[in-house]
Amino acid sequence: MSAQSSSTGRFPTAVYGERLRRAAELTAAAGLDALLITPGPDLRYLLGSRADSFERLTCLVVPADGSAASVVVPRLELAALGDSATAELGLSVRDWVDGVDPYALVGSLLPTPSRTAVAEAMPALHVIPLTAALGAPPVLATGVLRELRMLKDEAEIEALRRAGAAIDRVHARMGQWLRAGRTEAEVAADIAVAIVEEGHTGAEFIIVGSGPHGADPHHEVSDRVIESGDIVVIDIGGPVEPGYNSDSTRTYSLGEPSPEIAEQFAVLERAQRAAVDAVRPGVTAESVDAAARDVLAAAGLAEVFVHRTGHGIGLSVHEEPYIVAGNRIELAEGMAFSIEPGIYFRGRWGARIEDIVVVTADGCESMNLRPHGLTVLGG
Known part of the structure; x- marks a missing residue:
């Protein structure tokens, strides 16, 4: 079929x-x-x-x-x-x-x-x-x-692949809009148009968290003017026909980041990679959460990771399974969810890396293929 x-x-x-x-x-x-x-x-x-x-x-x-x-x-x-x-x-x-x-x-x-x-x-x-x-x-x-x-069939997985590719294309264009002197709201308006241009039926959500706003995981947009030197969290997604959602976060730096920020972001990259590598049938959802959390804890960053590692996705942006401590459900082939650890320094800056993955027979397939590093744009 x-x-x-x-x-x-x-x-x-x-x-x-x-x-x-x-x-x-x-x-x-x-x-x-x-x-x-x-x-x-x-x-x-x-x-x-x-x-x-x-x-x-x-x-x-x-x-x-x-x-x-x-x-x-x-x-x-x-x-x-x-x-x-x-x-x-x-x-x-x-x-x-x-x-x-x-x-x-x-x-x-x-x-x-x-x-x-x-x-x-x-x-x-x-x-x-x-x-x-x-x-x-x-x-x-x-x-x-x-x-x-929770268990996606091949038709659903293909829809999630198309959604992931579509939102990747939006992130690939971020340099067109994200620059110092523009407000978060202005950048978000351009992103909303691009989300539709790249194949979604609409923009379900847009987070543009610049500077201190990046330290709020659920910040949306504001009239704050983005400044040179800001770290900016961009978390975006929307549905593609027949209703399956994308959800991907990448973090950008307007100008070269400080050595401290670069070092802490590198730890976040390792944490996200560790969680992705932990995914396979038979492991528990909480063990994937622990894989990311343990890397951050070893670097002294446990206290600034303030949310679960992931959530299921499909016709709803947030659905089961939830990748969180205490969830002992065993992962099975066909489950789809986000892997999105973040670090948040209140009043200063924040960062998050998010991919959607689908559990396969021996690991997982990522729906998002954009680079995970801190992308430097002109400040």
């Missing part, structure tokens, strides 16, 4: 059919009767649907017994299913109009009482009336959806 998305902006229909089959299988294994999914990344994963969530209920009902899934949808929002695989999969569509109880409609598709699992993003606006209609409170579908979405 082709890994490429179709002209509809989604994967071939068979991909979604297999995902629904697996979702039903995992739901049954969890001792549940059905999986209930409202609009968001989980619905896009299972159907390719980009439907939005409004006050009217749209809900995919996946029975655990393997019978056909159904979609309950307001009649006035039927068009939102047009770009999904719903019709090609032959799913039953139960549309409803104002004045009809959609929760009772969902309940009619299942036994009563029904043991169901709902996506974490389902609003209480829907969970509470569904509880009444189903005769029992639902549980979170976290376990089922985690196992589905």
Whole structure:
């Protein structure tokens, strides 16, 4: 099967059919009767649907017994299913109009009482009336959806490769925009345009952390004027069709860095490399975090690494698995996540190096191929 998305902006229909089959299988294994999914990344994963969530209920009902899934949808929002695989999969569509109880409609598709699992993003606006209609409170579908979405298939991995290559092309152009005398906001505006030019459907996030702002890992942009001698953290990403995200950070120096900064950045490079080298099937997520942290600790930089080493990525920028101390999940082939240690000196400067990697049979493949060193641009 082709890994490429179709002209509809989604994967071939068979991909979604297999995902629904697996979702039903995992739901049954969890001792549940059905999986209930409202609009968001989980619905896009299972159907390719980009439907939005409004006050009217749209809900995919996946029975655990393997019978056909159904979609309950307001009649006035039927068009939102047009770009999904719903019709090609032959799913039953139960549309409803104002004045009809959609929760009772969902309940009619299942036994009563029904043991169901709902996506974490389902609003209480829907969970509470569904509880009444189903005769029992639902549980979170976290376990089922985690196992589905953490392990990327070849179609997803190819989308992540394209996303990684696209954001690499943006970083390769950074010298066009990043220079002293411009504000962070001006640089970010140029980056946003380039993110789309290089193949993304939009810019999901842009961090331009110059000078002391680089010491704030979640700084976005400001009107600060970038100065000669600044160290600048550029963390950028966005989705490519059919919705898979890039996320890559590189750090730039406007002029030659001081020996102290160059030395500390070299340690960060080694830490990032150590974490990447630690990735392989069977090791724990926390061991990858420790690989980066131990290198920084040995150089006396443990206290300035203030966040986890990585996060999963796919249809969401942040999803499981999380590469963090305490996460004993064993990595498996197909898992995709960031490796992004950073060092942050409050009020002075900061740096971060980030690649997206996918676990392979004997290690990992990096989606990002730009140089990791401190890139010097004209100050």
